[in-house]
Amino acid sequence: MDLIIQGFAWIFTPAHWTTTVFGTGILDALTQHLILTGISLFFTILIAIPIGFYIGHTGRGRGIAIILSNVARALPTLGLLSVLILFIPDVAGIPSNYIPNIVVFVLLGIPALLAGAYAGLESVDRQTIDAARAVGMTEWQILQKVEIPLGAALIVGGLRATSLQLVSTVTISSLLGQVSLGSFISNGVATNDYPQMMAGAILVAALALIIDGLLAVVQRFVVPRGVSRGANDRRNTTARGRKAAAATQGTPITEGI
Amino acid sequence: MQWVWDNFFFGNPSIWQLVLDHLSLSVPPIIIGFLVSIPLGFWASRNRVARSVLLGIFSVLYTLPSPVLFVLVPVAFGLAILDSKNVVVALTVYAVAIMIRSSTDAFLSVSSDVRESARAVGFSAVQRFFGVELPLAGPVLLAGVRVVSVSTVSLATVGAFIGIPSLGNLFQDGFKSSLYIEIWTGIVLVLIIAAIFDLILSGLGRLLLPWNRRTTRRGASRLVAKEAVWTS
Structure with a gap:
């Protein structure tokens, strides 16, 4: 307990907030942390969301995605970072080690978001999609107007997991x-x-909890009105029903690191 | 490759010693995490309040990045900061955090008809648990523990953060001396250990859950997919 108090005392020592010759200040460290997390999140989204939507919409390539995310889970972060920092040379104008670091962050961030994206689309009832197709929606409209809104909670769940993963890896x-x-x-x-x-x-810990909390709020808001939020648990005694309920509630998707 | 042979049994510490260290960090959390999450998951599957409280607590713990846990665990448990038990305890916390979801779901997956029938033919609560519910929850539990084992083996390397020897040492050493082979050796050994553990677990699954074999193909792949959603 003493140590926790000492930790807070360390944080609330004004001298520790700004960078001096003795060490990095909290503000600079936080800025770096957020910049790296942000850039990596951007590229992760850019890669994982389209692939995830493709897998979720077409049902193709799911097996490969699962295998890849299992391998990614087994890959030790530190090992990957060490190899790539040695391997990728610095580019002029970009801070030292930024590129290899970001490559690793993105690689490790992709599986959670990918899983969230395709699981989100897959959680949508097939009959709903068939109905959408029957009333003449194009595949693109089905994706935009049916699958993404209905799967939004799980997709944001994936975003949550990925953000945590990134905060950890950074x-x-x-x-x-x-x-x-x-x-x-x-x-x-x-x-x-x-x-x-x-x-x-x-x-x-504070940064991780704040980011997770903010995204949890977002997750609540993206569930479309009219979609039950798993309130009827009792009726969902079948595995399928529970899965659907979990999807609308947005079962948190988590990744250890 | 020569480097690997030169340092496998010799050197300080030798690669073999680090493998042993790594095993001693990663095996206990997998086993303890599994054993702890069974009663917790069972309780959570029977009681809605317990479910939301337990899943809530463990999802917060799971939110914390591992270096944070490695620092907080000793304070909470009164251990010295540079004690290897810290890593074991922290990894156990993660193991339970992952596993409790699958064990809750595993027990929820046992249909109430089956439980009622067992009760009707005179099974006691204990007999029902060990004779009916636990075996039927087996496949989902197995899928959960396989995920736990893979991520634990990989996470143990982060113990290097607080100076606890594991295969993670090879990453740091190799990084300091720009020795690719050393880092790759570490990565490959982690993957090999993870793969061996997975084979052992799936072997145990075949042995202990023989009725699962026929449905393994589709059932298990669906379970693994589900796990992937939760835990990746």
């Missing part, structure tokens, strides 16, 4: 020299400075 990258909120943990470990280590842990 934290870990500090072990290899990237400045982020994780830097306080790794510096603390390196210098046996326990309050600093605890301060880093508190800051990272």
Whole structure:
């Protein structure tokens, strides 16, 4: 308990907020953390959403996606970071190690969002889609007006999981020299400075919980009006019914890291 | 490759020693996480309040990045920060956090008709649990524990963050000395261990759940897909 208080005391020491010759300040570390998370999230969305929608809409390539995400789960973050930082050279004008770091973050961020995107579309009742097709909607309209709104909760669930994954991975990258909120943990470990280590842990935890909380709110709002939010649990005694209920509620999709 | 042979049994620490360290960090969380999540999942499947409380708590814990847990666990449990037990406890927390979802769902998947019938023919609550519900929940539990095992083996490397020896050491060392082969050795060994664990678990599944075999193809792949949704 003492250590937690010391951690907070470390955070609330004004001198720790700005960067000095003695070390990175909390503000700079937070900025770096957010920039890296943001850029990686952008590219993750750019790659995972179209592929996920393709798989979810057509039902093709699902097996491969599952295998790939299992392999991604087994891949150790640190190992991948180490290899790519050594392998990818720096480009002039871009901060050192940014490119390899972002490549790894995106690679590890994709599976959760991909799973969310295709599971979201798959959770939509087949009969609803057939009905949409029967009233003359084009495939594109079905995707836009039926599948995406009805699967939105799960899709945002995937976004939540991916964001957490990214916040975590960015934290870990500090072990290899990237400045982020994780830097306080790794510096603390390196210098046996326990309050600093605890301060880093508190800051990272706070960031993760805030981002998750914000996206949880978004997740509530994207469920279209009129779609039951799993209120009728009792009726859903079949696996299929439960799955549908879970989908409309947006069962959180989580990834360990 | 020469580097691998030179350092496999010799060196300080040798690769083999790190493999053993890695196993000692990753095996207990998988087993303990599995055992802990069964009663919790059973409880959560029977009681709606317990379900929302337990799933809520563990999803918050799961939100925390692993380096954070590695620092917070010792404070919560009164361990020294650089104790390898920290990593074991933190990984166990993650294991339970992943596993509790599947175990809750596993017990929910046992149809109430079956439970009622077991009761009608005179099974006691304990007999029902061990003779009916647990075996029927088996396939979903198995799918859950396979996910847990893969992610635990990979996560154990993050113990390097707080200086606990594991295959993660090869990443740090290799990084410092720009030795690709060392890093690749670590990655490949992690993947091999994860694959071996998965084979062992699916083998145990075949042995203990023989009735599952015929439906394995479609049933299991659907379960794995479901797990992928939850946990990836």
